[in-house]
Amino acid sequence: MKSFSIRLPNMKKYHWQATFGFIFLAVVTAAVFYAFFYLRHDPTLTNLEGGLQGRSLQHPLGTDHLGRDVLTRLLLGGQQTIGSSLFALIAAVFIGIPFGLVSGYKRGIVDRVFMRIADGFLAFPDTIVAIVLAGLLGPGIGNLMLAIVMVKWVSYARLVRSTVLSEVQKDYVLVARINGLSAGTIMRKHLVPHIIGHVLVMASLDLGKIILLISAFSYIGLGAQPPTPEWGAMLNDSRPYFQSMPELMIYPGLAIVIVVLFTNMLGDYFRDQFDVKREVRQ
Amino acid sequence: MTLSIDRVSISSQKQKIVDEVSLSVRGGEWYALVGQSGSGKSLLSQAIGQMLPANLQAEGSILFKEQDLLSLSSKQMQKIRGKKLSYIFQDYQGSFTPFRTISQHFDEYMRTHGLSSAKTREEKALDALESVGLDQALYRQYPFQLSGGQLQRVSIAIALLLCPDLVIADEVTTALDSVSGHRILALLAKRQKETGCAILFITHDWRHVRRYANRIAVMKAGKIVESGGKHRILDHPRHEYTKQLIQAAPTLGQGLPLGVKKVEKT
Numbered sequence: 001m002k003s004f005s006i007r008l009p010n011m012k013k014y015h016w017q018a019t020f021g022f023i024f025l026a027v028v029t030a031a032v033f034y035a036f037f038y039l040r041h042d043p044t045l046t047n048l049e050g051g052l053q054g055r056s057l058q059h060p061l062g063t064d065h066l067g068r069d070v071l072t073r074l075l076l077g078g079q080q081t082i083g084s085s086l087f088a089l090i091a092a093v094f095i096g097i098p099f100g101l102v103s104g105y106k107r108g109i110v111d112r113v114f115m116r117i118a119d120g121f122l123a124f125p126d127t128i129v130a131i132v133l134a135g136l137l138g139p140g141i142g143n144l145m146l147a148i149v150m151v152k153w154v155s156y157a158r159l160v161r162s163t164v165l166s167e168v169q170k171d172y173v174l175v176a177r178i179n180g181l182s183a184g185t186i187m188r189k190h191l192v193p194h195i196i197g198h199v200l201v202m203a204s205l206d207l208g209k210i211i212l213l214i215s216a217f218s219y220i221g222l223g224a225q226p227p228t229p230e231w232g233a234m235l236n237d238s239r240p241y242f243q244s245m246p247e248l249m250i251y252p253g254l255a256i257v258i259v260v261l262f263t264n265m266l267g268d269y270f271r272d273q274f275d276v277k278r279e280v281r282q
Numbered sequence: 283m284t285l286s287i288d289r290v291s292i293s294s295q296k297q298k299i300v301d302e303v304s305l306s307v308r309g310g311e312w313y314a315l316v317g318q319s320g321s322g323k324s325l326l327s328q329a330i331g332q333m334l335p336a337n338l339q340a341e342g343s344i345l346f347k348e349q350d351l352l353s354l355s356s357k358q359m360q361k362i363r364g365k366k367l368s369y370i371f372q373d374y375q376g377s378f379t380p381f382r383t384i385s386q387h388f389d390e391y392m393r394t395h396g397l398s399s400a401k402t403r404e405e406k407a408l409d410a411l412e413s414v415g416l417d418q419a420l421y422r423q424y425p426f427q428l429s430g431g432q433l434q435r436v437s438i439a440i441a442l443l444l445c446p447d448l449v450i451a452d453e454v455t456t457a458l459d460s461v462s463g464h465r466i467l468a469l470l471a472k473r474q475k476e477t478g479c480a481i482l483f484i485t486h487d488w489r490h491v492r493r494y495a496n497r498i499a500v501m502k503a504g505k506i507v508e509s510g511g512k513h514r515i516l517d518h519p520r521h522e523y524t525k526q527l528i529q530a531a532p533t534l535g536q537g538l539p540l541g542v543k544k545v546e547k548t
Binding site for chain 2: 107108170171172174175176177178179180181182185189190193194
């Protein structure tokens with residue numbers, strides 16, 4: 001007698017998160033690119049007579065108090081917010097990785113010096129650094145990004161260092177050294193692929209935080225300066241009209257919430273992907 | 283003389299771990315360094331390649347082909363390691379970078395030592411795989427797809443690839459089952475005959491020593507207590523510790539070890 005068994009497909013717990021995350025990322029990128037090439041309205045052109053209009057064919061999301069098209073500003077604000085967050089994040093990662101690699105691999109005096117520098121940066125919370133920089137160099141999205149990079153690179157350097165410290169103990173690094181490979185080659189070819197997963201997870205979780213930070217600082221006036229469209233700044237601009245036209249605050253607010261939510265979902269997905277236990281489970 | 287170690291001490295800040303050890307390995311011989319765990323055998327072998335952890339210091343002189351290895355700069359040492367002096371480790375699984383294929387390991391190793399032609403490199407690697415009795419299909423696989431014995435064979439193939447003068451085999455059979463272990467050593471002996479390299483064989487297993495070694499040194503608590511030819515040590519051990527070690531080794535056809543009494547059937 002023959003027995004049949006049906007094999008159920010392996011349902012991954014967080015698969016839907018990744019799908020949503022990726023689709024959303026694609027949509028946002030497309031929308032932002034679309035705004036870049038095709039603008040129906042000047043995002044900074046004020047028209048006081050046409051202010052606070054409702055939804056219409058010409059202005060799908062209406063106009064703000066200065067008569068600027070909200071949809072255009074929302075899309076360009078997305079460019080500003082997501083673009084500068086990504087830029088700050090990538091800069092932090094690219095400073096943190098080599099720092100952590102060298103520190104963890106060389107150890108000794110190099111490690112001590114590097115880590116004391118990192119500790120120095122770590123002593124200041126990101127908000128304080130951003131406020132101080134805004135005070136010293138003037139408010140603006142560039143200075144805000146500088147502040148974020150200054151604070152964030154340290155956590156990447158620390159993460160990379162701790163991973164490298166444990167990897168360097170392993171025999172394959174010893175064998176690579178014994179085989180006569182230079183320190184640079186060992187770091188690039190044998191250690192970087194190991195740490196890239198950890199860094200990716202942390203970066204995708206950080207992206208949401210940075211977006212919030214940039215929006216928050218623009219909201220209190222230390223980030224993007226008017227008339228640059230930026231979600232946080234748009235929230236602040238629409239504050240006086242909250243009673244009469246709440247949607248002016250709802251649109252940028254919703255945009256921030258959704259983007260942060262989906263970047264976090266993506267981060268969760270990456271974390272599960274690189275989880276060691278997951279490999280064991282399979 | 284391939285390697286001559288002269289009064290080498292290894293110490294941490296707190297204590298001396300290896301104390302004035304001297305030994306010499308001749309060209310083409312199988313030199314066994316025997317001792318229990320923690321006796322300093324592995325540290326001594328690491329000192330030869332300047333591979334000691336940063337908190338340990340080595341003093342004395344290690345002459346390798348008339349060059350004092352302890353006085354070389356790390357750049358000069360990098361040229362010797364892998365080319366004239368190579369290692370095989372106990373942990374075969376950990377000796378390979380997990381996300382690089384066997385071919386990438388071979389390739390990178392040869393490129394580092396100046397073989398520029400990709401075709402020559404591949405031919406040489408495939409020949410080496412065949413010389414250790416492995417199928418060429420393994421060439422494109424990842425380390426985790428190979429069994430322990432296969433990986434250890436690949437380690438041997440890589441270690442002997444550039445015909446080094448000295449191979450340091452540090453407990454190479456410990457993590458393998460005894461049949462695979464014997465096969466690996468038979469292979470190592472065969473490859474040694476073919477390449478003419480000297481082997482510094484670190485072990486605590488007397489069975490392997492009995493079969494393959496030419497000369498033996500016995501190490502205890504950082505000191506060499508006795509050294510000499512195989513038969514001299516095995517048949518006429520002078521030091522009390524050597525006698526204990528030999529008696530503790532399980533062999534067929536001997537009585538029970540000391541301190542164990544046979545239970546009479548009633």
